[in-house]
Amino acid sequence: MKIYFAGSIRGGREDAALYLQIIEHLKNYGEVLTEHVGDPALTSAGDDGPTDRYIHDRDVEWLLQSDVLVAEVTAVSMGVGYEIGRAVAVGKKVLCLFRPDAGKNLSAMVAGCSGIKLVQYTSLSEAQSAIDQFWEENA
Ligand SMILES: O=c1[nH]c(=O)n([C@H]2C[C@H](O)[C@@H](COP(=O)(O)O)O2)cc1CO
Numbered sequence: 001m002k003i004y005f006a007g008s009i010r011g012g013r014e015d016a017a018l019y020l021q022i023i024e025h026l027k028n029y030g031e032v033l034t035e036h037v038g039d040p041a042l043t044s045a046g047d048d049g050p051t052d053r054y055i056h057d058r059d060v061e062w063l064l065q066s067d068v069l070v071a072e073v074t075a076v077s078m079g080v081g082y083e084i085g086r087a088v089a090v091g092k093k094v095l096c097l098f099r100p101d102a103g104k105n106l107s108a109m110v111a112g113c114s115g116i117k118l119v120q121y122t123s124l125s126e127a128q129s130a131i132d133q134f135w136e137e138n139a
Pocket residue numbers: 005006007008009010011012034037046047048049055059076077078079080083
């Protein structure tokens with residue numbers, strides 16, 4: 001099982017520690033191709049590759065290889081939205097996790113998409129349970 005985890009980089013790294021914890025949980029289910037998204041050393045300068053073209057092409061290749069995309073969508077990120085759209089377009093299973101108490105508005109383009117399983121949560125344990133349930137439903 002290959003998993004693509006999407007989380008904000010240039011959109012802001014305020015949730016980076018949470019991404020790392022979600023990635024650790026996802027590893028119970030398979031190989032997370034995008035572990036770097038949880039790297040605390042990765043800043044919003046987004047220096048995760050020599051060029052933007054390299055980052056884009058590498059990530060799209062990983063996305064197309066993956067069986068499922070899990071995105072933490074609380075921090076607003078253009079890249080995460082783009083990845084979700086590409087995953088939905090090719091029929092991947094998509095789980096989006098959103099914290100309504102963080103004071104952010106979730107786009108209707110994610111909240112209103114029938115191809116996305118959206119779960120609102122408030123704690124890490126709730127996010128972990130949502131992941132467990134998603135895998136149970138999609139096993
Ligand atoms: O350096 C990077 N490395 C990388 O893998 N990405 C991908 C993975 C993330 O899920 C997503 C983050 O997009 P953004 O940087 O627009 O917040 O894009 C994005 C960047 C920088 O845009």
